[in-house]
């Protein structure tokens with residue numbers, strides 16, 4: 001069975017730690033055995049924690065010469081059977097994009113953490129933002145689908161990292177964890193459970209090692225290097241056996257369909273969100289990550305004032321629960337999307353509201369968005 | 385004792401490196417284009433071959449095998 | 456190529472996609488022959504390459520695990536494979552544009568760290584696949600698509616570059632030196648060290664035709680005439696070959 005109940009390396013109990021640390025501990029718990037990194041604020045503490053843990057556990061850490069190399073190394077490691085990971089922030093995330101696309105094309109499980117800081121370019125290294133939502137989706141070139149998760153607390157940084165590894169293994173795809181500096185550097189309590197569920201990739205099985213055969217949404221088995229399979233792994237368009245087919249329209253079409261369907265047809269296993277006070281809500285807030293903390297406070301404050309407000313908080317940001325956007329849009333009188341950028345999520349939600357206008361509450365000056373600014377919008381004020 | 389000079393003709397691209405590296409002038413260009421439009425190399429004087437493997441080692445298309453003739 | 460060595464190649468992809476007389480094929484030939492002569496365990500060998508004609512030497516021709524990566528990045532992928540499973544023999548085979556121009560940073564760092572992988576640069580002094588633009592190894596004065604009047608800039612001497620960065624077991628041969636190349640491949644295949652090969656393969660089509668070396672046989676002869684075996688003295692005006 002690919003699913004295994006596993007004891008975590010930490011004793012069950014409560015721990016007080018940073019978001020970055022929790023992410024690293026989650027990776028160790030999930031069975032990550034290979035980490036390649038390059039220093040960058042505000043993600044370096046993930047690497048720091050990994051170095052310490054990996055020394056104790058005899059796993060492989062390597063500091064590479066840049067983020068391009070780190071991304072390449074985790075893909076190489078994954079083909080030896082390792083669960084692998086890298087972590088970075090905006091500038092490094094940009095550098096990883098080409099090899100991220102390679103991981104998608106070659107169906108290589110791995111986890112990429114982006115602890116978001118203010119951009120563009122060097123921006124403000126120690127300031128928080130949510131400006132990489134669209135980059136996570138579309139940063140690498142070409143038509144593709146991707147999974148991205150957005151923890152909103154330190155505890156979730158732990159558990160969503162575990163989930164990221166599980167999804168990567170199950171769907172043979174890179175999974176992005178989009179955190180914010182605000183969560184990465186926040187200290188909170190994490191309740192670590194006795195055991196967690198771990199998904200291990202299917203290595204042996206019938207059929208070719210790459211997708212493109214019927215059924216197109218099936219995830220093919222992934223043998224590891226050194227086991228006699230003589231694998232042909234390539235980022236060029238390839239048939240299910242890995243042979244390059246760089247002129248063939250049908251192979252390209254089938255491969256793209258496979259890469260899309262294996263994720264989009266199984267959204268129910270991937271897409272998670274939480275709802276707060278939505279049953280009778282007339283004002284519906286949709287948010288993610290750190291901004292959702294302020295949004296929830298705003299909802300509570302609005303309720304105290306008698307305003308029927310509720311919140312949908314995305315845990316999986318890609319793919320998005322677009323069907324739920326539609327039903328909420330039908331129910332709501334007012335739709336508000338608070339986020340720490342100029343409207344990247346709002347634009348997505350807007351596509352599924354049947355024309356109903358979505359109000360944005362936005363902030364991108366490096367400070368966290370406040371419940372007060374969101375409450376003002378809920379009370380009928382304009383967006384900031 | 386002689387050598388067999390075997391050319392996998394469907395792999396040969398007619399670069400003629402074998403003609404130039406062979407110290408014993410074993411090879412010639414074939415007289416006609418094959419159906420791929422290539423004038424392949426032919427081992428026309430295999431009896432001259434001394435088994436030095438220069439052609440086999442320099443063929444970019446792995447098309448040449450030089451083997452000892454069975455007794 | 457001995458009949459029994461053909462197990463190291465995927466014969467269903469032959470003839471290769473290379474142009475007639477492409478020196479990358481001679482490199483392929485030497486590598487396959489080295490494996491054959493060693494009766495090497497092909498299931499413990501991972502061949503990693505980047506993008507370009509040089510990136511096709513191993514993928515898909517070689518019948519081993521192959522990882523055909525992105526342009527310039529073969530070495531980091533190879534390092535990931537090697538560090539995650541040190542039992543595997545990991546060999547990078549790619550072009551000069553790939554390994555030394557866009558990917559030069561990875562090369563010097565792999566040499567500095569002496570990561571136990573073998574890096575073989577199929578150095579044809581040009582970007583072959585994209586139509587013949589200058590690379591970091593294009594000689595001064597050479598004509599390319601992007602230097603029609605002759606290249607102004609000095610090229611890397613890859614042997615000095617890699618040695619200067621700290622790399623050991625550094626070799627150079629040309630396509631003329633097929634047999635010596637094969638022997639050196641055999642040496643490093645039996646070791647678990649960092650090693651580097653600057654193999655001057657020659658691209659008769661994109662380099663040769665612009666520089667009076669269009670005939671593959673003429674290119675091979677030119678390599679023979681201009682190279683000198685290294686025995687302690689290094690001549691910058693010659694192609695120094697051997698182990699450095």
Ligand SMILES: Cc1ncc(C[n+]2csc(CCOP(=O)(O)OP(=O)(O)O)c2C)c(N)n1
Nearest residue numbers: 507508509526550551552553581582583584
């Ligand atoms: C990031 C990126 N930039 C550019 C290219 C286009 N490209 C493909 S092959 C190549 C040059 C390869 O040259 P080299 O490594 O010398 O190999 P050769 O074809 O000469 O064997 C380039 C620039 C690419 N594939 N990716």
Ligand code: SF4
Nearest residue numbers: 396397399400402443
């Ligand atoms: S060297 Fe090989 S490809 Fe070239 S002509 Fe001779 S047999 Fe043909």
Ligand code: SF4
Nearest residue numbers: 473474477508583658
């Ligand atoms: S373009 Fe040059 S390097 Fe590429 S296959 Fe042709 S001869 Fe070889």
